[in-house]
Amino acid sequence: MEFTWPENTRAKFGRSAICGTHKLHESELASDAGLAGLLDAYPRDKLGVYTFPPHSEGRVEARHGRAPDISGADLLEAVKHGQIWLNLRAVNQNVAEHSNLGETVFAPLDEATGQRTMKRDVGVLISSPGIHVHYHLDIPLVCLVQLRGTKTLHLYPARAPFAPLDQIEAVALREREEDITYRDDFEAAAEAFELTPGQAITWPQNAPHRVQNGDALNVSLSCEFMTPKALLRANAIFANGVLRRSMNLSPSLPERVGPSLVGKAMLARALKAVRKGPPQHVTPITFEVDPATRSVVDVDPGA
Numbered sequence: 001m002e003f004t005w006p007e008n009t010r011a012k013f014g015r016s017a018i019c020g021t022h023k024l025h026e027s028e029l030a031s032d033a034g035l036a037g038l039l040d041a042y043p044r045d046k047l048g049v050y051t052f053p054p055h056s057e058g059r060v061e062a063r064h065g066r067a068p069d070i071s072g073a074d075l076l077e078a079v080k081h082g083q084i085w086l087n088l089r090a091v092n093q094n095v096a097e098h099s100n101l102g103e104t105v106f107a108p109l110d111e112a113t114g115q116r117t118m119k120r121d122v123g124v125l126i127s128s129p130g131i132h133v134h135y136h137l138d139i140p141l142v143c144l145v146q147l148r149g150t151k152t153l154h155l156y157p158a159r160a161p162f163a164p165l166d167q168i169e170a171v172a173l174r175e176r177e178e179d180i181t182y183r184d185d186f187e188a189a190a191e192a193f194e195l196t197p198g199q200a201i202t203w204p205q206n207a208p209h210r211v212q213n214g215d216a217l218n219v220s221l222s223c224e225f226m227t228p229k230a231l232l233r234a235n236a237i238f239a240n241g242v243l244r245r246s247m248n249l250s251p252s253l254p255e256r257v258g259p260s261l262v263g264k265a266m267l268a269r270a271l272k273a274v275r276k277g278p279p280q281h282v283t284p285i286t287f288e289v290d291p292a293t294r295s296v297v298d299v300d301p302g303a
Contacts, residue, residue: 002104003200005112013113014141014229017155017191017203020112022145024104025197030147030219032076035126038088039072041095048087049289051296052134055210059179060134064283070291076126078294080217085127087222092122105223109143109202118231121224129218133211135182137163139172139237141230143202145221146195150214153193156186158207165253168206169241172234177283180208195220205230206237232261235268242271 005020012018028034039047049065062085067075078084088094092102102120110117119140127133129149137158144153156162167180193201203209226234233253240251254261284301 003108005108009112010114013115013202014204014227017193017201019193020200020202021198022200023198024145024221025147027147029098029124030197032073035219036072036076038091038095038098038124039075039086039126041072041097042088042091043094044068046089046094048089050085050087051083051287052085052132055132055134055212057183059181061177061179061283062134063286065287065289065296066285067289070289070294074291074294075289076217078289078296079126079128081128081294082289082296083128083131084289084296085131085133086125088124088126090121091124092120098122101221105143105145105221106225113227115227117225117227119224119226123222123224125218125220125222127213127218129213129215131213131218133213134179135208135210136178137168137171137180137206137208138178138224139168139206139234140224140226141202141205143200143221143223143225144195145200145223146197147219147221148197149216149218150194150196151218151220152212152214153195153201154187154210154212155191155193155203156208157189158204162186162189163206163208165237165240166244169237169244172237173241173245182208182210205233229257232257232265235266236261236264239264239268239271242268242275 002024003020003022009018049067050062052062053060091098101122105122106117106120170176171178236253240253243249243251286301287296287298290297
């Protein structure tokens with residue numbers, strides 16, 4: 001079996017971070033040739049290309065870029081020597097060669113947790129040495145699988161003040177990207193996990209986190225998914241966000257599955273069917289990876 005999760009995974013799932021082990025780092029995917037081939041095969045128009053300002057208090061937004069006319073091998077070299085973070089979302093759906101990744105990751109997780117995972121998205125993150133991914137949260141559940149290099153995951157509680165409900169709602173409604181407000185005094189409540197190749201970790205839904213890469217090329221699988229309870233929670237967050245903005249209410253978010261959570265999830269489905277809200281937040285492209293120099297060059301955001 002590629003993955004091994006601890007015996008107490010079922011009891012801890014959704015309540016705290018859980019660390020497991022795997023053997024995917026021994027696959028061809030983690031090699032230079034495998035990564036270059038993946039970058040060539042993945043639809044370039046779907047590739048997320050980012051860089052990050054220095055870590056600081058407040059909201060730190062990523063800069064968005066593009067890499068339209070560069071080979072996979074040259075793009076990989078640019079990542080090795082620059083400050084670039086690539087996000088290849090849903091590789092299991094977009095690259096036929098890796099269509100089995102979802103089952104490889106999630107079948108052992110389902111067995112260990114006793115949960116049924118759905119909406120499976122196995123992304124590949126390829127990032128530069130030393131890069132610091134800003135403080136943010138995800139609406140789905142996440143399993144991070146380390147393939148190459150080391151990184152330190154700093155994880156924070158999924159509650160206020162670390163993750164205020166109105167900011168979680170803003171992410172769910174796509175009013176902003178995943179970045180939320182960070183304060184230095186949050187560190188007293190943080191847990192730090194150093195991930196090396198062969199390790200995996202999953203954590204409670206909506207728990208904020210930030211990531212510091214080590215001093216080598218970094219490759220991870222970022223596996224987003226839902227369980228029935230997580231999907232109810234995500235929809236309830238959406239409904240709360242609409243109620244807060246349209247009716248000036250201060251709705252709470254039930255922690256347990258019950259009539260209130262189910263009712264809000266049903267409301268969210270109705271709202272999504274009829275709602276025409278403001279345009280979703282779009283961050284402008286401000287740089288691109290130059291194929292000649294394998295380096296980042298600024299571009300006109302309006303171009």
